[in-house]
Amino acid sequence: MFTYYFNLAVRSLRRNVVLTALMIAAIGVGIGASMTTLTVFRAMSGDPIPQKSRQLFAVQIGNWDPQTKRGLFGSPDNLQPQLTYIDATALMKAHAASRQTAMYTTGFALTPPNPDVRPYQVQARATYTDFFPMFQVPFRYGGPWSAAEDENRAEVVVISTELNDKVFAGANPVGKTLNLDGRDYRVVGVTEHWSPTPKFYDLNNDTFGKPEEIYVPFTRAIESQMLTWGNYNCSGDVGEPGWKGRLSSECVWFQFWAELPTADAVARYRTFLNNYASDARQAGRFRWLPETRLRNVREWMEYNHVVTTSARILVLVSFSFLFVCLLNAMGLMLAKTMGRAADIGVRRALGANRHAIFSQCLMESGVIGLAGGVLGLLLTALGLAGLRALLSEDVGRLTHFSVADVSIAAALSVGAAIVAGLYPTWRATQVQPAWQLKAQ
Amino acid sequence: MLKMTHLSKAYRTEVVETYALRDFSIHVRQGEFVAVTGPSGSGKTTFLTIAGLLEEFTGGEYQLDGENVRGLNDNQRSRLRNEKIGFIFQAFNLIGDLNVQDNVDVPLRYRGFNAAERRRRIQEALGRVGLSARSRHYPAELSGGQQQRVAIARALAGSPRLLLADEPTGNLDTQMARGVLDLLEELHRDGATIVMVTHDPELAVRAQREVHIVDGQVVDLAAQPRAVAGANVANA
Numbered sequence: 250m251f252t253y254y255f256n257l258a259v260r261s262l263r264r265n266v267v268l269t270a271l272m273i274a275a276i277g278v279g280i281g282a283s284m285t286t287l288t289v290f291r292a293m294s295g296d297p298i299p300q301k302s303r304q305l306f307a308v309q310i311g312n313w314d315p316q317t318k319r320g321l322f323g324s325p326d327n328l329q330p331q332l333t334y335i336d337a338t339a340l341m342k343a344h345a346a347s348r349q350t351a352m353y354t355t356g357f358a359l360t361p362p363n364p365d366v367r368p369y370q371v372q373a374r375a376t377y378t379d380f381f382p383m384f385q386v387p388f389r390y391g392g393p394w395s396a397a398e399d400e401n402r403a404e405v406v407v408i409s410t411e412l413n414d415k416v417f418a419g420a421n422p423v424g425k426t427l428n429l430d431g432r433d434y435r436v437v438g439v440t441e442h443w444s445p446t447p448k449f450y451d452l453n454n455d456t457f458g459k460p461e462e463i464y465v466p467f468t469r470a471i472e473s474q475m476l477t478w479g480n481y482n483c484s485g486d487v488g489e490p491g492w493k494g495r496l497s498s499e500c501v502w503f504q505f506w507a508e509l510p511t512a513d514a515v516a517r518y519r520t521f522l523n524n525y526a527s528d529a530r531q532a533g534r535f536r537w538l539p540e541t542r543l544r545n546v547r548e549w550m551e552y553n554h555v556v557t558t559s560a561r562i563l564v565l566v567s568f569s570f571l572f573v574c575l576l577n578a579m580g581l582m583l584a585k586t587m588g589r590a591a592d593i594g595v596r597r598a599l600g601a602n603r604h605a606i607f608s609q610c611l612m613e614s615g616v617i618g619l620a621g622g623v624l625g626l627l628l629t630a631l632g633l634a635g636l637r638a639l640l641s642e643d644v645g646r647l648t649h650f651s652v653a654d655v656s657i658a659a660a661l662s663v664g665a666a667i668v669a670g671l672y673p674t675w676r677a678t679q680v681q682p683a684w685q686l687k688a689q
Numbered sequence: 690m691l692k693m694t695h696l697s698k699a700y701r702t703e704v705v706e707t708y709a710l711r712d713f714s715i716h717v718r719q720g721e722f723v724a725v726t727g728p729s730g731s732g733k734t735t736f737l738t739i740a741g742l743l744e745e746f747t748g749g750e751y752q753l754d755g756e757n758v759r760g761l762n763d764n765q766r767s768r769l770r771n772e773k774i775g776f777i778f779q780a781f782n783l784i785g786d787l788n789v790q791d792n793v794d795v796p797l798r799y800r801g802f803n804a805a806e807r808r809r810r811i812q813e814a815l816g817r818v819g820l821s822a823r824s825r826h827y828p829a830e831l832s833g834g835q836q837q838r839v840a841i842a843r844a845l846a847g848s849p850r851l852l853l854a855d856e857p858t859g860n861l862d863t864q865m866a867r868g869v870l871d872l873l874e875e876l877h878r879d880g881a882t883i884v885m886v887t888h889d890p891e892l893a894v895r896a897q898r899e900v901h902i903v904d905g906q907v908v909d910l911a912a913q914p915r916a917v918a919g920a921n922v923a924n925a
Binding site: 250253257260261263264591592595596597598599600601602603604605681682683 | 763772795
């Protein structure tokens with residue numbers, strides 16, 4: 250009976266093209282509006298590394314006087330989201346987690362091998378070799394540098410596949426050199442296209458931006474006195490002038506992540522952090538006992554307000570609009586159903602029970618929902634294209650429509666149409682077949 | 690085949706109770722062709738809707754093909770309607786979206802027949818009413834007489850035990866009406882049980898027996914039976 254009801258639904262919808270078009274438009278516009286905002290919302294709030302988001306932890310240490318109340322804006326505590334050089338390197342030396350990395354965003358002036366191309370600036374991330382396995386960075390050629398190269402401040406780099414396409418025309422560059430800031434760096438690896446959204450490992454700098462194009466050992470970057478291209482925050486005291494003063498100051502500019510695969514490992518690391526803070530106080534660095542915090546990826550995104558309140562409100566408003574559209578569609582469906590009361594009465598007289606009429610009408614709602622879903626998808630694509638054209642490239646990265654989004658739109662559309670069709674369908678089942686005879 | 694005993698049907702509002710049928714008894718036997726006549730508002734159509742299980746009754750008993758229908762739920766009534774009753778409406782009531790064969794197919798779908806069985810029955814029913822060549826036509830492309838023949842084919846396709854016809858020629862001109870009535874008589878000669886509601890005395894005389902209803906009651910139940918060739922004539 251499924252195909253029979255489907256055929257009946259299509260015939261019925263073709264009977265009154267204008268009414269059908271209005272119903273499909275009502276659902277399509279509602280789906281288009283809600284899916285446009287939902288797609289952006291999902292991209293903002295999605296888990297960027299679902300397999301490990303509960304094992305990766307951002308580290309915070311309250312190195313600033315709590316009385317200054319200069320924590321992250323809107324955060325529930327008084328902590329900075331980044332660490333000092335002192336803390337970042339101390340935690341690296343302690344090696345208390347199975348994997349850990351301190352890092353910061355920086356950059357180079359790249360001189361391409363082709364003398365016809367002028368040097369240009371490239372953003373880079375100074376980090377440790379653990380960065381790559383921790384964040385599951387895929388490689389096209391080669392791999393990460395070694396721990397020994399971290400230790401030895403080696404002049405090596407990993408580059409992105411996009412940069413490799415530009416500089417080496419996509420060929421395997423492992424072993425070749427790249428001139429950065431006038432020094433030759435040996436390429437040890439090329440990452441595959443990798444673009445976690447949001448860029449959770451550094452939410453202080455360009456939350457929805459692209460990953461850096463070059464990765465360089467942290468130790469090499471510090472040795473080369475490479476300045477940060479990201480946030481650099483100090484609490485009044487900026488320290489002694491010069492590079493050494495910067496490294497010994499209480500200014501924060503490093504992100505620090507630890508991989509802690511088990512609850513025990515988390516507990517041990519938390520104890521280690523508290524002991525570290527306590528030792529620093531006893532050594533006279535602080536007059537207060539610094540708070541410490543470990544937050545996994547989801548908690549870190551929440552803490553950093555990756556999804557803004559206005560985005561949440563926008564989703565709410567767009568779904569309210571969908572609700573209004575559905576009410577309109579329901580009214581139109583009701584009008585259509587009542588217009589078909591005669592046919593329904595005849596079917597009842599010929600032996601259709603209420604369940605059969607219910608199924609037939611519900612199929613019609615489903616077909617309207619499918620058609621509305623297709624229209625909604627087109628409108629969503631149009632809406633997202635409009636957002637891409639209007640907003641910055643970084644925000645534009647949130648507007649890509651995935652297979653999951655298409656599935657959500659289709660399910661939402663059919664589900665919404667069926668919900669909207671429930672009342673008209675129920676009314677259809679209440680049609681009394683005797684009316685057909687008496688109406689004559 | 691159809692037996693109603695002291696049956697009543699009342700329509701109630703908060704202030705008034707109106708009886709459409711009161712103490713109504715009738716017995717139609719297998720193979721009879723009965724005309725039910727009466728003035729407008731006498732209860733003819735109410736009788737037909739109750740007989741066709743389209744409406745419930747208030748009191749009394751109704752047995753259809755030996756089965757007591759009182760208290761049956763919607764599913765059971767729908768199944769009985771589909772299996773045992775064929776309807777022929779005054780206004781034909783064909784479904785405009787469906788062509789002739791799909792209209793005839795409607796009760797067969799609800800019966801659950803497979804495709805081959807449905808196809809066989811459709812061809813047979815349309816052949817019987819002389820419309821095999823019009824199976825792909827839509828109702829709007831047919832004359833009134835042809836539409837009524839399609840409705841009769843639809844009523845026959847499920848091999849019902851009882852045909853209920855409500856003013857089957859009411860919307861037809863004289864020539865077409867004659868053709869439809871000839872067809873009903875032919876079906877009766879072939880053994881069909883037919884109950885036809887009509888207010889036209891000239892049509893009623895074509896039936897084997899006439900039952901007259903006034904104010905919801907049978908007033909001339911003992912009307913003279915009329916001999917019809919090949920039919921089993923009986924009184925209620």
